[in-house]
Amino acid sequence: MPALRSDQWYAGSDRNAYLHRAWMRRGVPDSAFEGRPQIAIANTASDLTPCNRHLDEVAASVANGIWEAGGVPLNLPVVSLGETQVRPTAMLWRNMAAMAIEEMIRANPVDGVVLLGGCDKTIPALLMGAASVDLPAVVVPGGPMLTGTFRGVPLGCGTDVWRLSEEVRAGTLSPEGFLASESSMIRSRGHCNTMGTASTMGLLAEVLGMTLPGTAGLPAPDSRLLARSHGTGKLIVEMVAEQRRPSQVLTEASFRNAIVALAALGGSTNAVVHLLAIAGRVGVPITLDDVDRLGSGVPLLVDLQPAGRFLMEDFHRAGGLPAVLNQVADLLDPAAPTVTGRPIGDYLAGHEISDPEVIRSREAPLMPEAGIAVLRGSLAPAGAIIKPAAASPHLLRHRGRAVVFDSVEDLHARLDDPDLDVDADSVLVLRGCGPKGYPGMPEVANLPLPEKLLRQGVRDMVRICDGRMSGTAYGTVVLHVAPEAAAGGPLGRVRTGDPIVLDVEARRLDVDIPADELAARPLAEAMATAFARPARGWERLYVDTVLGADTGADLGFLVGGSGDRVARESH
Structure with a gap:
């Protein structure tokens, strides 16, 4: 056994070693401090x-x-x-x-x-x-x-919460039926x-x-x-x-x-x-x-x-x-x-598939190419991601008019308005939800669909957000858009009615308006008003120092490491 780091506390007969050992004894054997x-x-x-x-x-x-x-x-x-x-x-x-x-x-x-x-x-x-x-x-x-199961059907944590709650909003499942499944979920x-x-x-x-x-x-x-x-x-x-x-x-x-x-x-x-x-x-x-x-x-x-x-x-x-x-x-x-x-x-060797329905062989995959795709373009210069395996294939190449929400609160206030100008081909855009904007980059990118479209049978739409979504969620969701709106990204300049073009195969996410026109637009005032402006505590430190999603959303001063050495000794 090489020299132990803990010996810096416990080894020796001086006052500091005595203090460290004495306070840690509390029932451990004497040998606990002898090179273990x-x-x-x-x-x-x-x-x-x-x-x-x-x-x-x-x-x-x-x-x-x-x-x-x-x-x-x-x-x-x-x-x-x-x-x-x-x-x-x-x-x-x-x-x-x-x-x-x-x-x-x-x-x-x-x-x-x-x-x-x-x-x-x-x-x-x-x-x-x-x-x-x-x-x-x-x-x-x-x-x-x-x-867990409910009425004989297996329940997936999170995934079935999103699915069942949308069916309630669509009118195909009663609120009582939804709540009855709650005790079976976990x-x-x-x-x-x-x-x-x-x-x-x-x-x-x-x-x-x-x-x-x-x-x-x-x-x-x-x-x-x-x-x-x-x-x-x-x-x-x-x-x-x-x-x-x-x-x-x-x-x-x-x-x-x-x-x-x-x-x-x-x-x-x-x-x-x-x-x-x-x-x-x-x-x-x-x-x-x-x-x-x-x-x-x-x-x-x-x-x-x-x-x-x-x-x-x-x-x-x-x-x-x-x-x-x-x-x-x-x-x-x-x-x-x-x-x-x-x-x-x-x-790696010798581990066989026991149920080919659950784990497919290389020769018979669920999808031939399914990795997370990274998109770039005029709407995401620093990148955005989409999970094609959880998306609707027919929406992976899509053009539609933007319906923009300036905050989570704005989304909740207007999404189910019967007069909202939205159809199945629209692209729902939610912004101000990145690391700085919300703050913390919440799991809101898998926007619920407008109730009037759910009642028409629509179950997926293209959705775009600078936030995240739950790993249990699904849908044609473009997320982690960077730079985020709160960092001046172009998502903050998109307006309702702008044509949005998604092409996952080409790895593109664009707003189809001239670049100089987009750049000249001011950031949306309603969006900027909703940005987080913490005055103190961890939230203030976070907003002031967090990096973008494209690099991991760590704090700038925490990237890297400083090893196990304690800067100064006590006592």
């Missing part, structure tokens, strides 16, 4: 993050593994963000959580860290913070919930059971090499998750002994593999902004263009909601992530490292 690695368990368990409530049990299994391997486990509660609970949006605090996690790991006498996350923003925040400190670190994803512990952001980021953490292989995608109630958690506890002690750090695992090859896997899985659009932010913390030069270049030709192999039919319990039963990666092994870099010290290629 101190392992933080960064735990996002919280009653207000319902998808992560079970992580205390996971932490106990991790702790047992750490003790068995000769380490000392230390529970470290960290900022937890419940996607369904916090307002205005959990994304507003992803960077705050990452900063807090980074500072707590660095400030404390720990030699390594196990990262417990589940709900959407928790795994990205944990990875961002740990990457910036660069102590040995490994992720345990909390896993998806089991499938069957067990765990995060959303669709291929939403939580599932996607748990799986991509493994593709990035940051989990014990075979852990991601295990359902939260599955006892094998606890066994893997125990194994992860043993692994982190080994990682400390060998000084295996995130900077050695999170390489350019790892991110390239993650982009390929994102496409094959039909994963969440939110993964793009998270991968860019994590890459920024370790100095890996991944860009939006790489997302398109590496992912656009990858076949969609996973038939899961929102892009397909099944749910995460089915995915695990059908072979899970290893089966998918085995199908696209030729598109992956097998030399990409993992936390075990072995390359990811060592874990």
Whole structure:
């Protein structure tokens, strides 16, 4: 075992070492301070993050593994963000959580860290913070919930909420029927059971090499998750002994593999902004263009909601992530490292598909090309994205007149107005919802459709927004438009009636008016009035320093890392 970082606190006979040891004794054996690695368990368990409530049990299994391997486990509660609970949006605090996690790991006498996350923003925040400190670190994803059913029909978290609520507005489902399904939606512990952001980021953490292989995608109630958690506890002690750090695992090859896997899985659009932010913390030069270049030709192999039919319990039963990666092994870099010290290629062979309806073979994909497409043009000079797998094929090339909403409040006030001048060919535009504008880039890009069109049978329209959408959502939605309207982007100059042209195959998003005319227009006054103008606190710091979605929406001063050294000693 090399010299331990924690020895800077505990080794020696001076007053400071005495103080540090004495306050930490509280029932631990004397040997806890005798050259045994101190392992933080960064735990996002919280009653207000319902998808992560079970992580205390996971932490106990991790702790047992750490003790068995000769380490000392230390529970470290960290900022937890419940996607369904916090307002205005959990994304507003992803960077705050990452900063807090980074500072707590660095400030404390720990030699390594196990990262417990589940709900959407928790795994990205944990990875961002740990990457910036660069102590040995490994992720345990909390896993998806089991499938709930209502009147014999499986329910997909989020996806079926959007679908059923639209049917209520269309008049094809009663409000009573909608509410009756509520108690059936969440069957067990765990995060959303669709291929939403939580599932996607748990799986991509493994593709990035940051989990014990075979852990991601295990359902939260599955006892094998606890066994893997125990194994992860043993692994982190080994990682400390060998000084295996995130900077050695999170390489350019790892991110390239993650982009390929994102496409094959039909994963969440939110993964793009998270991968860019994590890459920024370790100095890996991944860009939006790489997302398109590496992912656009990858076949969609996973038939899961929102892009397909099944749910995460089915995915695990059908072979899970290893089966998918085995199908696209030729598109992956097998030399990409993992936390075990072995390359990811060592874990690809021999994993077969158990249910070809859920996970398709390479020869019979759900879609031949399904990666997230990056669009550019006069409406998105710095880029925008769309998920073709979740869109209507007939709308992927479309021209329509803009119907513009200047804020979320404006949308809610006017969308269902019977006199709204809108038809099925219109393009709904919502702006002022980017990182600075709202703030926090909320999940509002999948605008509900006007009620009068729903009652006519319309179920999809082209929608454009500088915000995000839930990974459980679907539709022909162009999102993450950059620069955002609040940063002076051209989305802020579009007017109702302007012709909008979407051509996903050509990777274009344009407003068909002369460039000089668009540039000469002032920003819409109603939109500018609705922009966030916080006076204090985190929201003020965020709005003043957040970067654009095209680079990951991190805070400018947090990009990169500063290592594990504490600037000044106490006492």
